[in-house]
Amino acid sequence: xxxxxxxxxxxxxxxxxxxxxxxxxxxxxxxxxxxxxxxxxxxxxxxxxxxxxxxxxxxxxxxxxxxxxxxxxxxxxxxxxxxxxxxxxxxxxxxxxxxxxxxxxxxxxxxxxxxxxxxxxxxxxxxxxxxxxxxxxxxxxxxxxxxxxxxxxxxxxxxxxxxxxxxxxxxxxxxxxxxxxxxxxxxxxxxxxxxxxxxxxxxxxxxxxxxxxxxxxxxxxxxxxxxxxxxxxxxxxxxxxxxxxxxxxxxxxxxxxxxxxxxxxxxxxxxxxxxxxxxxxxxxxxxxxxxxxxxxxxxxxxxxxxxxxxxxxxxxxxxxxxxxxxxxxxxxxxxxxxxxxxxxxxxxxxxxxxxxxxxxxxxxxxxxxxxxxxxxxxxxx
Numbered sequence: 001x002x003x004x005x006x007x008x009x010x011x012x013x014x015x016x017x018x019x020x021x022x023x024x025x026x027x028x029x030x031x032x033x034x035x036x037x038x039x040x041x042x043x044x045x046x047x048x049x050x051x052x053x054x055x056x057x058x059x060x061x062x063x064x065x066x067x068x069x070x071x072x073x074x075x076x077x078x079x080x081x082x083x084x085x086x087x088x089x090x091x092x093x094x095x096x097x098x099x100x101x102x103x104x105x106x107x108x109x110x111x112x113x114x115x116x117x118x119x120x121x122x123x124x125x126x127x128x129x130x131x132x133x134x135x136x137x138x139x140x141x142x143x144x145x146x147x148x149x150x151x152x153x154x155x156x157x158x159x160x161x162x163x164x165x166x167x168x169x170x171x172x173x174x175x176x177x178x179x180x181x182x183x184x185x186x187x188x189x190x191x192x193x194x195x196x197x198x199x200x201x202x203x204x205x206x207x208x209x210x211x212x213x214x215x216x217x218x219x220x221x222x223x224x225x226x227x228x229x230x231x232x233x234x235x236x237x238x239x240x241x242x243x244x245x246x247x248x249x250x251x252x253x254x255x256x257x258x259x260x261x262x263x264x265x266x267x268x269x270x271x272x273x274x275x276x277x278x279x280x281x282x283x284x285x286x287x288x289x290x291x292x293x294x295x296x297x298x299x300x301x302x303x304x305x306x307x308x309x310x311x312x313x314x315x316x317x318x319x320x321x322x323x324x325x326x327x328x329x330x331x332x333x334x335x336x337x338x339x340x341x342x343x344x345x346x347x348x349x350x351x352x353x354x355x356x357x358x359x360x361x362x363x364x365x366x367x368x369x370x371x372x373x374x375x376x377x378x379x380x381x
Contacts, residue, residue, distance in 0.1 A: 005207055008197045012051075012190045012215025014144055017151075017222055018274035019098055020187035022245055022267055023325050024223055025230040025252070027183040029239030032170015033231050039180055040223050046371050047188035048216045050336045052358045053368070054194045055208055057343050059355040062203055066195045067335065074343045083339060084289060087192075090331035091282040092310060094186075097324035098275040099314040101245045104321065105267055108246030114318050122311040125275070126303045129283055143273045150266040151222070155229050157259045158252060162232035170236045178378040182329030183322060185375050188219060189329075191336035205356045243319040245271070282306050330379050337372030341365045 028036035054067075061070055068087075072080035103118030110117065194212070201208055230239070230252060238251055245267050253260030286305050292298045317323065345365055348357070358364065 004200055005211060008200045008208075008211045009215045009218075011193050011197055011200070012212060013218040015190040015193045015277070016188050016216070016219040018147070018277075019101060019271045020183070020189070020274070020325060021151075021219075021223065021226060022101065022248065022270060023183050023322055024187060024227060025239050026242040026248055026322055027180040027325075028176075028227070029231060029242075030171055030236045031173070031176060031180070032236050033167040033227060035170055035172050035177065036227050036231075037224055039177055039184055040220060040227070043181060043184040043188055044216060044220045046337070046368065047185060047191070048213060049358065049360075049364070049368055050340065051191050051194060051212045051216060052209065053340045053344055053365075054191050054336065055198070055212055056354070056356050056358050057340055057347065058194055058198050059203055059205065059208075060347055060353075063199050067192065067339075071339055071343065074346055075339070079339065079343075083335065086331045086334040086339075087285060088282075088289075090328050090335060091278055091285065092313075093324050093328035093331060094274070094278045095282060095306070095310040096313045096317075097321050097328065098271050098278065099310055100318065100321045100324060101267070101271050102275065103314065103318070104244040104246045105249075105264065105271065108249065109264055115315055118311065118314050118318075122307050122314075125279065126307040129279060129306075130299050130303045139276070143269050143276070147266070147269040147273050150262065150269055151226075153262050154266045155225060157262045158229035158233050161254065161259075162229060164232065166231050166233070166235055167228065169231075171240075175381060178374075178381060179326075182326040182333075182375050182379045184329075186325045186329040186332055187223065188216060189332050189336070190216060190219075191332070203355065209356070243323075244321050279306065326379050330376050333372040333375040337368055337375070341369040341372070 024036075024040075028039050031039065057070055057074075058065065061073070068080060068083055071083040075082075099118055099122055102121045103114045106112060106117035106121060107114040112120070197211060198208065201211065233254060234251055239248075242248055242251065249260055249263045249267060253263055283302055283306055286292065287294070287298070287302050290302075290305070292302045292305075313324075314320070344358075345362065348354070348362075360367075
C-alpha cells in the first residue's frame, strides 16, 4: 500500500478511535457482549455507508472542497446554515465531553475536585491554543502513537482477568439498545474527514472506497476487542449506570493499582488526542465563521468563544460525558447522514455524469435517512 494510502486510512481510523471508545462499555456494556456487538455492527454499516455517500458527493466536486461549500452548492444558503450550525453543535458537544472526562480523570488521580480539575485543564488549554498550534500538531502525533500503545497494553492487562462466562450475560433491553445508538455513531464519526482524505489521495475512486471501508473497519475491530476485554473482567450489571471515565476505570481495574494505572494512561492519551483534534477544528471553524483575526486580540477572543461555553456546560453537568457524546451523535447524524442523503438524491438526477455511486440506489438513501432520524430520536427517548 502506498504511503499516502496508508496515511489516509490512518486518518479515517484515527478520527474514529479516541475518547468515544471510552464511552462504549458505559453505553452498551449492560447489554452484554452479543447484543453490544450487534449494536456495533449495525452502526458500523450505517457509518460506512454514510462515509461512502459523502465520498460520492465529494468526487462529483473533486479535490479541494469541503462540506460547507458542497452543501451551499447543492442546497443553497439554507443547507449551508444547517451545516454550519450542526458542525458547531457537534464540536462544542465533543469538547464538553472531553473537558468533563479530563476533569473526572484528573480528579480521580489527584486530590483536586472535579470542578477545579476541569477549570485548571481548560485554562491551561486556552493558554496553549492562544499561544499557537504548531507545537500542538507535533505533540498530537506522539499522543496518537501513545494511545495505540496504551490501548494494546490495556487489552493485555484486562485479558489477564478475562472470564468468558461473563460474555454470555447481559440485559437485552430495547430502550438501552436505542439509547446507545447516538453514542456508538459518534464513535464512528470519521465522515467529516472525507474531504481531507480526497485531498490527500486525489479523485481516485477505487483506492478511496478501499480506504474508507478499511478505515471504518479497523475501529470496529478495536471496539469489539475493547468490549470483550471490558465485559470479560466485570459483569454487565457492574457497568450499568456508569456516567464518567473515573468510574469506568475504577470498575475495570477491580482495585488492582497497576491495571488502573494502565487504564488511566490509555484514557488520558485518548482524551487528549481527541481533545486536541476537536479543539483545533473548532478554533479554525469559529475563526473562519465569525471572521476572527489571527492576532493577539483575535486569538484571545476565539479562545474565549471556544472554552468558556464548554467549561460552563461541563461544570453544570459534571456527569455528562455520555450525554455530551450522545448529543454529538445527533449533530453528526445531520452532517453525515441527513444532509448527504438529500444532496445525493438531488445530484443523482444526472447520474450518467457521476464518478462514483454507492450501491443500493434510492431505497438505500431512504433507509439511511430513516436511520439518521432514528439516531436523533433515540437521543431524546
